[in-house]
Amino acid sequence: MPPKRLSAPEYATGILAGSRTVLGRAITLVESTLPADQALAQEVLQAVLPQTGRSLRVGITGVPGVGKSTFIEALGRYLVETKGLKLAVLAVDPSSQRGGGSILGDKTRMPWLAAEPAAFIRPSPSAGSLGGVARATREALLLCEAAGHDVIFVETVGVGQSETTVHGMVDFFLLLMLAGAGDELQGLKRGIMEMADALCITKADHGNELAARRARLDYQNALHLFPPAPSGQVQPVLLTSAVSGLGIAELWTVVETYAEATRQNGYFEQRRQEQQLQWLHQSIAQALESRFYADAAVRERLPAVRAAVAAGQITPMAAAAELLGTKA
Amino acid sequence: MPPKRLSAPEYATGILAGSRTVLGRAITLVESTLPADQALAQEVLQAVLPQTGRSLRVGITGVPGVGKSTFIEALGRYLVETKGLKLAVLAVDPSSQRGGGSILGDKTRMPWLAAEPAAFIRPSPSAGSLGGVARATREALLLCEAAGHDVIFVETVGVGQSETTVHGMVDFFLLLMLAGAGDELQGLKRGIMEMADALCITKADHGNELAARRARLDYQNALHLFPPAPSGQVQPVLLTSAVSGLGIAELWTVVETYAEATRQNGYFEQRRQEQQLQWLHQSIAQALESRFYADAAVRERLPAVRAAVAAGQITPMAAAAELLGTKA
Ligand SMILES: Nc1nc2c(ncn2[C@@H]2O[C@H](COP(=O)(O)OP(=O)(O)OP(=O)(O)O)[C@@H](O)[C@H]2O)c(=O)[nH]1
Numbered sequence: 001m002p003p004k005r006l007s008a009p010e011y012a013t014g015i016l017a018g019s020r021t022v023l024g025r026a027i028t029l030v031e032s033t034l035p036a037d038q039a040l041a042q043e044v045l046q047a048v049l050p051q052t053g054r055s056l057r058v059g060i061t062g063v064p065g066v067g068k069s070t071f072i073e074a075l076g077r078y079l080v081e082t083k084g085l086k087l088a089v090l091a092v093d094p095s096s097q098r099g100g101g102s103i104l105g106d107k108t109r110m111p112w113l114a115a116e117p118a119a120f121i122r123p124s125p126s127a128g129s130l131g132g133v134a135r136a137t138r139e140a141l142l143l144c145e146a147a148g149h150d151v152i153f154v155e156t157v158g159v160g161q162s163e164t165t166v167h168g169m170v171d172f173f174l175l176l177m178l179a180g181a182g183d184e185l186q187g188l189k190r191g192i193m194e195m196a197d198a199l200c201i202t203k204a205d206h207g208n209e210l211a212a213r214r215a216r217l218d219y220q221n222a223l224h225l226f227p228p229a230p231s232g233q234v235q236p237v238l239l240t241s242a243v244s245g246l247g248i249a250e251l252w253t254v255v256e257t258y259a260e261a262t263r264q265n266g267y268f269e270q271r272r273q274e275q276q277l278q279w280l281h282q283s284i285a286q287a288l289e290s291r292f293y294a295d296a297a298v299r300e301r302l303p304a305v306r307a308a309v310a311a312g313q314i315t316p317m318a319a320a321a322e323l324l325g326t327k328a
Numbered sequence: 329m330p331p332k333r334l335s336a337p338e339y340a341t342g343i344l345a346g347s348r349t350v351l352g353r354a355i356t357l358v359e360s361t362l363p364a365d366q367a368l369a370q371e372v373l374q375a376v377l378p379q380t381g382r383s384l385r386v387g388i389t390g391v392p393g394v395g396k397s398t399f400i401e402a403l404g405r406y407l408v409e410t411k412g413l414k415l416a417v418l419a420v421d422p423s424s425q426r427g428g429g430s431i432l433g434d435k436t437r438m439p440w441l442a443a444e445p446a447a448f449i450r451p452s453p454s455a456g457s458l459g460g461v462a463r464a465t466r467e468a469l470l471l472c473e474a475a476g477h478d479v480i481f482v483e484t485v486g487v488g489q490s491e492t493t494v495h496g497m498v499d500f501f502l503l504l505m506l507a508g509a510g511d512e513l514q515g516l517k518r519g520i521m522e523m524a525d526a527l528c529i530t531k532a533d534h535g536n537e538l539a540a541r542r543a544r545l546d547y548q549n550a551l552h553l554f555p556p557a558p559s560g561q562v563q564p565v566l567l568t569s570a571v572s573g574l575g576i577a578e579l580w581t582v583v584e585t586y587a588e589a590t591r592q593n594g595y596f597e598q599r600r601q602e603q604q605l606q607w608l609h610q611s612i613a614q615a616l617e618s619r620f621y622a623d624a625a626v627r628e629r630l631p632a633v634r635a636a637v638a639a640g641q642i643t644p645m646a647a648a649a650e651l652l653g654t655k656a
Pocket residue numbers: 062063064065066067068069070071103104109157202203204205206240241242243244
């Protein structure tokens with residue numbers, strides 16, 4: 001028997017009281033694409049909105065195998081055990097549906113956090129489009145904040161467009177890298193290094209320390225050649241090991257120092273406001289475009305028009321005018 | 329007395345015959361925002377379209393003062409005099425209207441090219457939005473190709489969004505940099521280095537050679553740490569001097585080698601097709617958004633809605649729904 005449908009006030013009360021069950025169900029609600037669920041979800045969000053915005057939002061990215069899950073387990077445990085913080089782990093993984101579910105935010109990879117009441121882990125929603133997944137994750141983040149989580153991690157793989165999306169919803173963006181630049185960069189998206197607020201060279205343990213130290217030096221030198229970050233802060237490069245614990249506490253100090261400095265210089269609040277307004281205008285653009293491309297006449301003409309444009313038989317401008325005429 | 333209005337076939341014939349006057353007037357036509365001019369411009373473009381696509385399109389960017397104009401004068405002269413090529417220089421500069429006209433593509437900064445029949449220089453259109461300027465420049469580029477120009481330079485300042493726009497309309501994207509990383513990076517947009525197909529350290533002359541060589545080494549090392557370019561080509565770092573001529577011929581060899589290699593591996597054609605399709609979908613998105621934001625009800629509500637979103641009183645999603653409802 002499926003659980004009884006809650007009302008918006010019931011959801012809100014449950015979330016604010018810290019009920020994990022209600023939080024989980026509310027996230028399922030924001031992930032739903034049914035119009036009735038969406039409407040209810042918006043009511044819930046509006047009700048809890050005054051209690052949101054108080055967490056530190058941290059994006060974590062890196063190629064598959066760099067050690068994201070292991071790192072989140074180690075850092076998360078430090079935050080909960082040593083710092084006494086309440087943590088939520090979300091994920092954005094629109095593309096890969098490995099074995100029926102996203103591997104990002106997979107609880108089996110984070111056994112300590114998964115068993116810890118002060119930590120809440122939620123795998124990536126499995127909706128299709130990046131836009132849809134992004135919306136659901138942004139809204140889940142607000143729900144987690146209302147539920148009293150002090151820190152929210154948003155995990156993603158740094159190989160596509162999703163890391164830009166995650167960068168657009170967090171206060172601090174962390175890039176995990178492997179030592180020994182080369183093959184492991186293959187999957188990484190160009191431009192991502194310049195988006196990061198800090199870099200961690202992972203797995204700096206066992207026989208790997210020397211290579212890791214060398215990599216840190218190289219990246220530090222390279223980052224000096226980049227234009228300065230809009231935050232006004234330097235991008236530190238740290239060595240971390242989830243095995244030995246190296247760099248975990250240090251990284252958190254970096255995040256806290258960053259948050260304090262950008263709160264003081266106004267960038268923290270400015271970035272959040274810009275993110276909100278971007279989200280507004282992206283939502284509008286997305287809605288307009290999906291209406292347009294869902295139109296029957298447009299759908300019928302689009303393949304031929306795209307082919308003509310790609311073949312250089314018609315200018316993109318004329319093609320756009322034709323499709324817009326079809327629609328009007 | 330203003331010149332008599334030409335018909336679309338007259339424009340097309342004049343352009344294909346290589347008339348600079350007709351080419352110039354046709355570009356004025358594509359720059360116009362009057363609906364009647366736009367319609368005529370599309371007719372002209374459609375008529376010359378089969379004669380487009382044969383040039384090498386090169387984007388050139390860098391901070392103010394890096395030496396773009398001087399570099400274009402030197403490289404352009406080399407292409408015309410030594411290589412026997414026909415060159416067009418366009419520019420994208422949506423923001424700055426310094427003294428009634430864009431300084432980019434300013435003929436007084438390129439006296440030799442300005443006086444040379446085999447070179448055609450056109451300053452940036454002065455329309456307002458980047459989208460409008462980009463459209464006009466893309467269309468001007470097609471007209472220049474139809475007029476038989478072998479090489480098209482598109483100049484822009486690397487400090488805003490315009491360099492991404494230019495990157496989206498060229499085959500090869502060149503970043504000019506000053507030696508001695510530091511202050512001169514201030515204005516440069518983050519992410520731009522990773523977009524470049526080659527870097528030139530400019531002004532490598534007089535007492536500046538040592539610093540330039542040092543900078544080249546630094547950038548070469550840094551670029552090794554970047555993920556590889558989608559073209560599959562390395563990004564060379566060259567020393568150039570518009571004064572001594574150092575690196576000018578070498579840079580052109582780099583461009584030619586790049587074009588040959590990417591034509592062979594299919595990336596050249598693929599990038600152009602992707603650019604065409606991007607232009608199509610961007611045109612559609614732009615048209616949909618400008619219709620939406622031009623709506624009277626939307627215009628009336630927007631400021632209050634944006635303020636509420638920025639203040640965190642309403643979720644961006646709910647705000648978007650409200651505005652979209654207003655419009656529907
Ligand atoms: N030596 C060492 N191994 C590590 C460390 N962190 C992770 N690993 C190992 O690296 C492998 C990948 O780690 P994960 O945490 O699953 O990597 P991931 O980035 O989450 O990978 P995906 O979820 O596939 O994207 C595992 O075998 C881990 O045990 C570390 O700090 N030191």
